[in-house]
Amino acid sequence: MTEPGTDPLTLARDLLRCASVTPAEGGALGVLEGALKQAGFAVHRVIFAEPGTAPVENLYARIGSDAPHLVFAGHTDVVPPGDAAAWTYPPFAAEVAGGKLFGRGAVDMKGAIACAIAACRDHLGAHGGRPKGSISFLITGDEEGIAVNGTVKLLQWAAERGESFDHCILGEPTSAEAVGDTIKVGRRGSLNGTLVVTGKQGHVAYPERADNPVRGLTTLMGALMAEPLDHGSENFGPSNLEFTSIDIGNPVVNLIPGEARARFNIRFNDCHSQVPLKILIEKRAQAAAGERVRWRIEWEPSNADVFLTKPGPFVDMVVAAIAEATGRKPQLSTLGGTSDARFIKNYCAVIEFGLVGQTMHQVDERTPVADLATLTAVYRKILERYFA
């Protein structure tokens, strides 16, 4: 009989059976604690809270005390299953059928955490139970939510304990079609704002006595959509501004509204940082507004800056491990939404590499069982090369 948690499928199934929808721990960190302690890690479970948010439990585990220090990061929280009746198998049953493991979190990202632990156990088993350096797990329960009581605070907590990391692998589902075809070496930044134009409310039959803000709003929106923010950089595609909602909230047909608002999001590359980008947008709005339109932009605070882990020995090592285990040469991508890598990058070099993400957040989220073995093999090769 296999010990619990020694093979990635068993461990992944144990994790999938925990209904750890953000911010609930759901037993998932307990499963990890057991598996990591068994492998010789010192495990800490820490709860972070702040007024107005739900407290969230997180886990930090380490084995070894020397450099180099490699950290596997990830999250055990999952998005809700949605309509459970729409699933072929119950979302928290961890059913295996047709060579596939079904369940919420299978690819995003309990599966990858199971693979990382299995790879570590195998590596440690082959090297007398201790790494030639240190291995850590930095696991949060607050990634899919507002991400306030998760990785940010866990990194601060670890730093205050004197922990320092050299390199991090975040197991988000970065692979596109096959395990190892894509790793993420960076992510775009994200910024939200609301464009507000004020006019003068009045009767629609007497427009001369009113000032319709819709006219100004559409002018400014047109201007902000017209010109590209840049033409991309060496490692990133072009930045993009996208309007997501136009809000006037006028319930009647005979009233010119006094105010019109439009929300937008910008995904920006490494040509920009937040403050100069805001100035650029406001300059363009002002140029379109001239003296006629009264406008302002309400910016939302953002903790999603752009990051890029530059090509170098660490990225080369991961690429070589992937090639050795899968025969694939991964694409180094910077596409997609934000992830906790935006916080980790302030502490050490980070890349993201995990399972095939096609079914993440969907009904019938699933991964081929064979992919778990492949990802475990890649992580294992990474450990071998890292601690060579």
Ligand SMILES: [Zn+2]
């Ligand atoms: Zn995720």
